[in-house]
Amino acid sequence: MTNKFYRLDIDGLRAFAVLAVIINHANHNTLCSGFLGVDVFFVISGFVIMKSLLRQPMRSFISFLNGFYIRRFKRLFPALLIVIATTFFVLFYIDPNPYASINTGIFSLIGLSNIYLWRQSLDYFSADISFNAFMHTWSLGVEEQFYLIVPALMWLALQLHFMLSSEFMGNHDSGYDEWRCVC
Structure with missing residues (x-):
């Protein structure tokens, strides 16, 4: 069963963010700003969490x-x-x-x-x-x-x-x- 709230574009952004961090750790000179992938991941997490909270019933x-x-x-x-x-x-x-x-x-x-x-x-x-x-x-x-x-x-x-x-x-x-x- 697939999740009706799943977003392929969000997973794609996550993949780029993780890849940037991995490249930065493997060789800092290859992608010296790769640590920004962590910032991107934080923004994505905030977005996903807010969407999840907004879907919750009020109680x-x-x-x-x-x-x-x-x-x-x-x-x-x-x-x-x-x-x-x-x-x-x-x-x-x-x-x-x-x-x-x-x-x-x-x-x-x-x-x-x-x-x-x-x-x-x-x-x-x-x-x-x-x-x-x-x-x-x-x-x-x-x-x-x-x-x-x-x-x-x-x-x-x-x-x-x-x-x-x-x-x-x-x-x-x-x-x-x-x-x-x-x-």
Whole structure:
């Protein structure tokens, strides 16, 4: 069964963004701006998340957020857990001092690896973070923090929209279909 909301063009943009980052990591001189692929990926994620939120039925704040977070968890956490477990295992065999990387991996499980890496980069005596096996998880940390803030703001914006629509237009059903059609 195909998803009626699937967008091939979005997957194409994702592919270009990922390819740009891979080329940049493989040889910085080949595509020195390849890190912009991460920015493109952030924009795509924001767009997809907003569309997903706008398709959700209006319900209580807790059920709105629970539904959103359960879907994100089911989609992201299994792959993250496999990557972290595999990397932990390999680190103990190839890295004489794997603990800084392991701490980053642990922080990535709760969506805070970007903050942990930032704090490590400020510590004069810490190991160079560019050699951290979980350096790539910083962008996932940013995305997870986006996921914590935006759904709540979206729900509040929709509630405000409905409240203002019903107050000024006298119609309790107005606005939701209009809001959903924006994207």
